[in-house]
Amino acid sequence: xxxxxxxxxRVLRRRRRAAAAGLAVAAAALAAGGTEAQASRGAAPExxxxxxxxxxxxxxxxxxxxxxxxxxLRPGDRVDVVAAERAGPPRVVAAGARVAEVPDPDQGVGDGxxxxxxxxxxxxxxxxxxxxxxxxxxxTLC
Numbered sequence: 001x002x003x004x005x006x007x008x009x010r011v012l013r014r015r016r017r018a019a020a021a022g023l024a025v026a027a028a029a030l031a032a033g034g035t036e037a038q039a040s041r042g043a044a045p046e047x048x049x050x051x052x053x054x055x056x057x058x059x060x061x062x063x064x065x066x067x068x069x070x071x072x073l074r075p076g077d078r079v080d081v082v083a084a085e086r087a088g089p090p091r092v093v094a095a096g097a098r099v100a101e102v103p104d105p106d107q108g109v110g111d112g113x114x115x116x117x118x119x120x121x122x123x124x125x126x127x128x129x130x131x132x133x134x135x136x137x138x139x140t141l142c
Contacts, residue, residue: 059100060118060125065136067114073099078142081118081128083135093131094124096142113137 062081064070073079081094101117116139120128131137 056122057119058122058125060120060128061115062118062128062137063113063115063132064139065113066138067105069139070102070114070116071105072141073102073116073139075099075101079118079139080142081131082138082140083131084138085135090138093127093137094118094120097124 064081065084077099078096079094079099080092081097082090083093084090097118097120099116100119103115103117105114113136118128128137
């Protein structure tokens, strides 16, 4: 493209920036106007909750003690992961975790359970790894 194409791109870029700036100003004016209107009526301004921090979902491979239970699972299922330790009552490590994948069972694995890949928040993935190293893990379908 020649010089005319470059000019067109610059004009379009400027228009997009101007539109974005106009929308930002309008949003700020609406937000400020709502608070001022409440204050003029004598009402205390309502506190706006900050949006929750973005939750980063990760894939967490988890070895479940009962391989037969894992064969019942399908991708998209929701499960609770329960850790059963010898020195205490069972505890829920992950609630409502989404099953991302159920790999084919390994041939020749004895009583080692079966692997399932769960989609969970990063903090829950750490909890699953820690629990899996000291306890037997089980799942319940939600």
